[in-house]
Amino acid sequence: MGQIGARELVVLAIIVLLVFGAKRLPDIARSLGKSARILKSETAAMKAENNTAAAPPKEEPEPATGTARTIQAAPGDVSTARPVEEPKPTAQT
Numbered sequence: 206m207g208q209i210g211a212r213e214l215v216v217l218a219i220i221v222l223l224v225f226g227a228k229r230l231p232d233i234a235r236s237l238g239k240s241a242r243i244l245k246s247e248t249a250a251m252k253a254e255n256n257t258a259a260a261p262p263k264e265e266p267e268p269a270t271g272t273a274r275t276i277q278a279a280p281g282d283v284s285t286a287r288p289v290e291e292p293k294p295t296a297q298t
Contacts, residue, residue, distance in 0.1 A: 225233060
C-alpha cells in the first residue's frame with residue numbers, strides 16, 4: 206500500500222494534464238530543465254570558488270581589455286548573464 210503503482214501514476218498524469226493543459230506542459234518541462242542547468246552551473250562555480258580560496262593564490266596576468274567577463278547561466282541564455290567579480294591584486298609592503 207505504500208508503493209506507487211502504474212495505476213496511481215496514470216491517475217497522477219491525468220490530473221496534471223487537466224490542471225496545466227497540454228499546451229503548457231512543454232513550457233513547464235523546459236523551464237524546469239533551465240532551472241536545473243542554472244543550479245548545476247552555480248553549484249560548480251561555488252565549488253570552484255571554494256577550491257581556489259583554499260589553494261595558494263596564483264599570479265595571473267592582467268587581461269589586455271578592460272571588459273568584464275560574464276558567466277552565462279545556460280547556453281544561449283543572455284538575459285540572466287551576470288558579470289564576474291575578478292579578484293583585485295593587493296599590494297604587499
